[in-house]
Amino acid sequence: MRIATFNINGVKARIDTLLGWLSASRPDVALLQEIKSVDEAFPRGAIEDLGYRVETHGQKGFNGVAILSRLPLTDVLRGLPGGEGDEHARWIEATVTGTRPVRVAGLYLPNGNPAPGPKFDYKLSWMERMRMRAAALLATEDPVVMAGDYNVIPQAEDAARPEAWVTDALYRPESRAAFRRILHLGYTDAFRARVPGPGHYSFWDYQAGAWERNNGIRIDHLLLSPQAADLLADTGIERALRGQEKPSDHVPVWVELDA
């Protein structure tokens, strides 16, 4: 079972890119972020025509997440638990069954800039809520994959120019510590577990020629529970998509599980 995460930065603006990627790459499961669409306006028909089941958790104008799956999809949960009054559409879960069931969560973690400030406070409180949910998922002892745009640069080697990010909410010590607190529950950063060293990025800003200069950061992650990590067969970043026509500022990151 191959599971990919892709922040598409607007499903309507990116529909040709999305359909082209799904057709060429054929992930079994695709977790999308920043669909920037309400559920009723999501272009599900064209995606279903490619053989995918579609579950969305959208809102008007920004945020929004979705799960696309060629495999049976059950027990969908929309919204990160524990957020009284939080209307942001940033979390969706479902169980995907290949040769065995895998609990999959797609997430769009708050950006948090400017920091400090209320947006940074929201990011950190959202991460604490995520930690609680991550602990509850671990307790099931099922294979769990939590994948998406984490808006966290875990280590200096995950940025081409780490010195440019020191005051940014994506790299501040509080954000990285909160990310580590989730990892330390028992999750594995799938890409980093298999590919050591610098130079591996999933996001390049549209501005200032970031792509042409390879001024990237690695902020799209797939975290695996121990039961999922035991099934990990391969991982990769589809960086070539960033150089294609009308790209998202993110590219897909994927894992192959023996499941």
Next chain:
DNA sequence: ATGGTGGGCTACCCA
């Protein structure tokens, strides 16, 4: 140090 780009949407917000 500043400004640079892009999506959603109609006055600016978000990244």
